[in-house]
Amino acid sequence: MTAVDVLVIGGGPAGLESAYSLANNGYDVAVLEKEKNICGHLNQAHSLFPNFQNASEVRSAMIDKMTHPKISIHNDTEAIRIKRDIDKWGVETGSGKEFMAPALLLATGFKSFDPKYKEELGYGIYDNVITTTQFEAMCQKGSIVSPHGQKVKRIAFLNCVGSRDEKVGNHYCSRVCCINAVKQSIEAKKVLPEADIYCFYMDIRMAGQFYEELYRKSQEVYNVNYIRGRISEVSPTIDKRLHVKCEDTLSQTPMKITFDILVLMTGIEASLGTVALGQQLNISGEYNFAKSLSLHMADNYSSHKGLFLAGTCKRPLTLPEAVADARSAAGEIKNYLKTLKQ
Numbered sequence: 200m201t202a203v204d205v206l207v208i209g210g211g212p213a214g215l216e217s218a219y220s221l222a223n224n225g226y227d228v229a230v231l232e233k234e235k236n237i238c239g240h241l242n243q244a245h246s247l248f249p250n251f252q253n254a255s256e257v258r259s260a261m262i263d264k265m266t267h268p269k270i271s272i273h274n275d276t277e278a279i280r281i282k283r284d285i286d287k288w289g290v291e292t293g294s295g296k297e298f299m300a301p302a303l304l305l306a307t308g309f310k311s312f313d314p315k316y317k318e319e320l321g322y323g324i325y326d327n328v329i330t331t332t333q334f335e336a337m338c339q340k341g342s343i344v345s346p347h348g349q350k351v352k353r354i355a356f357l358n359c360v361g362s363r364d365e366k367v368g369n370h371y372c373s374r375v376c377c378i379n380a381v382k383q384s385i386e387a388k389k390v391l392p393e394a395d396i397y398c399f400y401m402d403i404r405m406a407g408q409f410y411e412e413l414y415r416k417s418q419e420v421y422n423v424n425y426i427r428g429r430i431s432e433v434s435p436t437i438d439k440r441l442h443v444k445c446e447d448t449l450s451q452t453p454m455k456i457t458f459d460i461l462v463l464m465t466g467i468e469a470s471l472g473t474v475a476l477g478q479q480l481n482i483s484g485e486y487n488f489a490k491s492l493s494l495h496m497a498d499n500y501s502s503h504k505g506l507f508l509a510g511t512c513k514r515p516l517t518l519p520e521a522v523a524d525a526r527s528a529a530g531e532i533k534n535y536l537k538t539l540k541q
């Protein structure tokens with residue numbers, strides 16, 4: 200049994216930032232991460248919107264913070280069972296370890312929508328239909344190639360895959376994919392200046408600082424083409440490119456275009472850990488995201504004493520929002536632990 204002041208479930212950016220802030224305030228923190236590596240989805244990012252900062256810089260800074268003597272990181276450690284034991288939270292892991300602390304922070308993050316559920320888009324059928332995460336890996340290598348070896352002349356990005364979608368039951372907006380598509384379309388032009396880039400959207404949502412400017416720049420400097428319309432069908436051409444059917448809903452023109460690569464901007468869903476632990480703790484809210492006590496008044500609190508929430512386990516957030524939320528959660532936990540001593 201490992202006893203600490205705070206147990207953090209989830210070693211993504213939110214969990215790590217909370218752990219660091221608490222450790223700096225003198226608390227012993229254990230971070231339980233089910234994967235081999237900490238930093239979560241940041242491990243799959245090449246550059247970050249809206250300023251193209253290299254994701255590895257942010258990752259390294261986060262990993263450096265984890266050398267704090269008050270933090271212990273437990274990789275490959277999945278929280279399976281959580282129970283409240285008088286005034287403490289007990290966590291049992293898949294490998295049979297046990298942890299205990301007066302405060303528990305759920306920072307179990309998100310998962311990306313699985314585009315196989317949108318079979319009309321051909322993901323898993325045609326190799327050149329890829330996800331935004333796979334495209335990010337290509338950018339990381341500095342090489343955007345078709346799996347069939349053709350020169351890449353035309354790339355399409357499709358927004359709202361698995362978000363704002365009645366059919367898959369996700370009515371909400373994932374908030375980050377519009378700006379990410381803008382960022383990735385610019386990355387595409389930097390690697391392949393001769394290629395034509397198209398971005399298919401329902402609405403363009405540019406609510407963050409410098410997002411609108413980047414959207415304009417993508418058109419004025421990088422000549423990215425934006426088409427308001429959904430892709431209705433993807434089929435292969437004889438030379439293994441992609442034949443895409445859609446409608447430009449602004450000009451009400453049906454279109455058929457051939458692309459070398461189609462990038463699906465997959466939305467954010469509650470992670471499997473968020474769903475499983477949320478249900479176990481009876482704090483699952485809309486779309487299985489964890490439900491905070493009050494959005495405006497107590498967003499880091501759950502309905503249970505000593506159980507706190509941070510980051511995208513609650514809803515889609517950008518990275519800076521998740522990190523800021525994590526610092527806020529650490530502040531609330533600090534206040535809570537002080538009241539226990541009084």
Ligand code: SF4
Nearest residue numbers: 359362372373376377
């Ligand atoms: S951020 Fe843009 S792409 Fe993502 S769900 Fe919202 S509208 Fe769609």
